[in-house]
Amino acid sequence: MSYTKPLIERERALEEAFFHHINEQLLEEMRTRREHDADFEALAAHLGLHDAGIIEPLLETGVRLENVAALVMAPLVAVAWADRSLDNEERAQLLHDEAELGISVDSPAGRLLAAWLDERPQPRLFEAWAAYVHELSRILPDADRARLRDDVVTRSKRICRAVEKTFLRGGGANRAERAVVEQIEAAFAGPEEKAKPARRKGGLDDFLNSLT
Numbered sequence: 001m002s003y004t005k006p007l008i009e010r011e012r013a014l015e016e017a018f019f020h021h022i023n024e025q026l027l028e029e030m031r032t033r034r035e036h037d038a039d040f041e042a043l044a045a046h047l048g049l050h051d052a053g054i055i056e057p058l059l060e061t062g063v064r065l066e067n068v069a070a071l072v073m074a075p076l077v078a079v080a081w082a083d084r085s086l087d088n089e090e091r092a093q094l095l096h097d098e099a100e101l102g103i104s105v106d107s108p109a110g111r112l113l114a115a116w117l118d119e120r121p122q123p124r125l126f127e128a129w130a131a132y133v134h135e136l137s138r139i140l141p142d143a144d145r146a147r148l149r150d151d152v153v154t155r156s157k158r159i160c161r162a163v164e165k166t167f168l169r170g171g172g173a174n175r176a177e178r179a180v181v182e183q184i185e186a187a188f189a190g191p192e193e194k195a196k197p198a199r200r201k202g203g204l205d206d207f208l209n210s211l212t
Helices: 005-019 024-047 052-060 065-080 088-100 108-118 124-137 142-160 175-187 204-211
Strands: none
Touching: 024 052, 024 065, 052 124, 065 088, 065 108, 065 124, 065 142, 065 175, 088 108, 088 142, 124 175, 142 175
């Protein structure tokens, strides 16, 4: 069924007249639901997925069609915040990657990243990213999957090296950073690859739980 603009306007006028004297809150809920459904369909069509278990968490973290480019930055943000603080060097590296990926600071994607630079995102951001990449890896050709994985992992490891290492840090990535990088690599596992063994104590699960 194809809705024309006049028909849509008539439909809205009808529902407003019908619900106005009944429950204004219900009318607002219906409008919100309509907007949510539109966002869901647009994002699902762009990503080529319709699994609500993947799309809904993305919507909850603020990802929409117009800022889906920022999804590329999610694993990098997770690595940068792995130790629960964001150093100036890590911030500079994230901004460098943003520019390199062609994300304008004035775009919705750029504004979303700016929010992530000011405040640590909730763990569900990385969880949503991992779920999407895991599903995407099932349908991507091996060469494309490997190329995307190598790019994201390389960028992630650059974040780990962004801060000048002190003697106390031992000159390398800390445990929390390594845990996130390992999970980034695991998210790109193809359908032919065997499942990885159970995550060791102190891995990403413990790290994410510590943030809640």
